[in-house]
Amino acid sequence: MEKINFSRDIDIRYKTEILVCGGGPSGIAAAVTAARQEKDVTIVDMNFSLGGAGTVGMVPAFMQFSDGENFLADGIGREILNRLEKAGGTGGFRKNAINTEVLKRVYDDMVTEAEIKTILGVSIIGVEKDKNNISHVILSGKSGIYAIESKIFIDCTGDGDVCAKAGAPFEYGDENGEVMPGTLCSFWTDIEWDKVDGRQDRMLKEAFKEDIFTTHDLHLTGISRSGKTFGGGNIGHAFGINPLDEVSLTNAFIEQRKILLEYQEYYRRFLNGFSKVNLAGTASIMGIRESRRIMGDYVLCLKDFQNRAIFDDEIGRYCYPVDIHASNPDEEGFKKFEEEYKKNFKYNKGESYGIPYRILLPKTLDNVLMAGRCISCDRYLMGSIRVMPGCYITGQAAGMASSMAIEENITPREINVKKLQKKLIEIGAYLPNYKGEK
DSSP states (O other): OOOOOOOOOOEEEEEEEEEEEOOSHHHHHHHHHHHTTTOOEEEEESSSSTTGGGTTTOOOBOOOSBOSSSBSSTTHHHHHHHHHHHTTTTTTTOTTBOOHHHHHHHHHHHHHHTTOEEEESOEEEEEEEETTEEEEEEEEETTEEEEEEEEEEEEOSSSOHHHHHTTOOEEESSTTSOOOOBBOOEEEEOOOGGGOOSOTTTTHHHHHHTTOOSSOOOOOOEEEEOSSSOEEEEOOOBTTOOTTOHHHHHHHHHHHHHHHHHHHHHHHHHSTTOTTOEEEEEOSSOBOOOOEEEOBSSOBOHHHHHTTOOOTTEEEEEOOOOOOOOSSOOHHHHHHHHHIIIIITOOOTTOOEEEEGGGGSBTTOSSEEEOSTTSSBOHHHHHHHTSHHHHHHHHHHHHHHHHHHHHHTSOGGGSOHHHHHHHHHHTTOOOTTOOOOO
């Protein structure tokens, strides 16, 4: 491939104590937590709305906040859910439904109240590093290319962009380099919810016989009710997607917008309550389930899930099943998914696994934390902890740890974890195994 040399002198436009890269659920939790500790916090995101998957991504519902007995995503997670419900953003039908427009305003209010400098519509194109410390993140926006200098960086990009650009080791996909398919979430109107009955995937094989679908995909999560006559769709899979390649993403968007019309025909013809349903909108970002997993001081793994692990450095606990969507639309892959999600890797009421602080610390970087989907875990645990309540838990801990590091002028790796746990409990975090400071 031919190359050119591209070199520019750019401005260091902003300086901050803590730079949160990525404004999704983990980034919101990290930034708000740190700012409430009276730290100078800046948050940046590529979209023009905070919230990531739950807002611009149109994911229609949260996964569970609770294990059935204990509210696991407590603290920031509970506050967000309560604010959303109070503002009418759960539709009034079930507590975990999401009205994306209301959630956008909830997040806007939280960062505004916390006096967080918020910069939207910028892409992270590079980092400047001195040995194991990042000094600057390089951004590109409408106004040009510039740098932000910070003491601590928190990578909440989902894809681990900051850590990867700084040379941190990572894993990607399965043993063959394949990742879970993405989904272009959607918004649907004119649904007669009082007539809806049964599983929405129950007639798929009949529809396959009539050649409605381009791809015979047995995995249909479906449309979730989020209003009197409307709902949010987690429908269809973009198989073969590379979430780190913009050409692959472009092709997936074009394909999925067409495929959603096939689902519209399916719902109208085969399912009660959907005879008048209309596709009213699609998300601005692809719902990405999997990309980089940055390797940290510990790798949370399937064995930890199976053992309901307890760690001395726990910063939270979580319980969502292992949810790995098959990389290909074959019946064998779908059966494997169902076995894992519904039977093999699913908890009973009151069960959970610990989340150790060490998985927020990238191996080769000293002044960086990570939270959200890119944290240090194997593929199985990423399939559990990647959902929004899990992101609130890890983001909250990263924000508090970064604040402590600033106060003590040390690296996040050097902080006293018992003090971190105590501070997290003070803001509501669920840490039942905390035994007090030594």
